[in-house]
Amino acid sequence: MAGLCDSLPVFLCKFPAFSDASIRAVRKTVDDGFKGLVRSYVNAIDAMVQPLQWFLNYLERLFVTSPWPVILLILLAIVYFASRNTKIVIGTAASMLVIGMLGLWNDTMVTLAMVTVCTLIAIVIGIPIGIAMARSDRVQGFINPVLDVMQTMPSFVYLIPVVMIFGIGKVPGLIAVVIYAVPPMIRLTNLGIRLVDKEVLEAADAFGSSAWQKLKNVQMPLALPTIMAGINQTIMMSLAMVVVASMVGVGGLGKNVLQAINNQFFTVGFLNGFALVAIAIIFDRTSQAYGRRLQKHSEVIHG
């Protein structure tokens, strides 16, 4: 191959890149511009995310400082009423007790608070955007590539601007997790609404439904199973992301995992990892069972 390059012009063998100097200049301009922008709006940005900080701190304190039996009972009650399945309740009780005995109770509570807040924010942001996408092909055409970027961009990369804007702490971690976890919520809300039977929609139109009545009475209820799948995915992705988010200062199980990586603590790493898996399975089974229960009407078939 070297022989071939000898006889060819240089620009065919070495990719004609911009000079290092010009790339450096562009990079510096963008970085400095961004930093300047952040610096001038730092107070406004802080004020904007302050409510998130309060909410997160409040929930975290509530989970950590309440007596553990209370938290455990509340958790079991939620699991039971959502799933109506004793097996899932027993599994939840067993895994939470093991987590407690291994000394991971407080860290688990911190992570639970984080995931709860992230999921709520993802739902609040995701469902309206999903609805807007379902209503307009143009909006869908615009948002879809954005979601593609959010899902494929390595999460470490967007931690950089997040940290530059918000600094180190829980809120930047939370924002990173939401960015990572909200796309399935948006996509599945959109998909669910778009899959609603055209004939039923036509019937709703024929009876004179307004757009809001159609959304409320027909589209949302019929899209609910798909939306539930989106919530389930969002929870799973938040749990996966809390480990990465610990790099920017989120506490809990993720932080333990990060320390275990840095110090090659094999056992600690796996115990914390399994605690995360246990929580993930609890959330997954419970939300899926709840989703199925919502669909009770489609299970009883005329025979």
Next chain:
Amino acid sequence: MVSHAIEVRNLYKIFGPRGGDYVDAVKNGLGKAELNQQYGHVLGLRDINISMPAGGIMVVMGLSGSGKSTLIRHINRLIDPTAGEVLYDGVDVCRMSENDLREFRRHKTAMVFQKFALLPHRTVLDNTVYGLEIQGIGQAEREKRAKQWIERVGLAGFENHYPNQLSGGMQQRVGLARALTNDADILLMDEAYSALDPLIRVDMQTVLLDLQKELKKTVVFITHDLDEALRLGDKIAILRDGMVVQQGTGQEIVLNPADEYITAFVKEVNRGRVVNVETIMAPLAGNPEGMPIVKGTVLETAARAMTGANQTQAHVVDEAGQPIGAINLGAIISSMVTPTSHEAKAA
């Protein structure tokens, strides 16, 4: 509540992004095939003019692709026309504002769908109240009204079932109850019974005819089944390739089919159930003989009555009981079996 007639005038529908550009070409004789080949647009309806009788059942009949479902969707404007008007009570539905249209749909029309189109997550009762719920009527009132109709269509006791716990026939009863609960002047039925078994279909036709006797709504009924059309229709329009081939009463269509297409259709029809006695009666000669038969009776019923009474002669009387013509069993039978109307007249 007085139902009004629906006037469909010069209605055209061309499907495609620039349908409006081709209306004039179609008016000047551009055919369905050419429009599709040259311009990639589909001709849905072409110059439809139908006057749908107030308080009667208008049947629009045609095979699949004839445009009948497109036509019925113009009456509540689920489809916008390319040109033409649909008048109800002097107002052109096609020119209504969005708000007026919504009010029109809420209060003046109700629709029954071929595939039922029930809300699967709602019970029978909650499906039935849908129209009233949309109108903003209170829960107690709408459930009271819905329950009456659920009972009328024979679904009492099933109020709390979900649609897919019910058979097709029962689901369509829910569809009918939902439409009737709306208490609208116009009832649109888009192949409402086509998905049902033959026996259940006849059963549902009877339900509709019984209800219509007292309700006197303006019903538009779409079907591809001529027997159904003849049984239900006060007036029938036959559609082919988006055009009206013939319209009139069932008798007119059976006795004087407009072209070969319709002749082929009506060949298999049981004339004894379509043709009325006054159509074939002879003028009265002298005193009325035999038993009286009321005007409007179909031949089959008349023949059954005469054979039952063991009489070969009868006379036709009007609603007031005045004799208006004579008829005998031989003429009845020959009209029932003679294959073409021309031969029937010759006999």
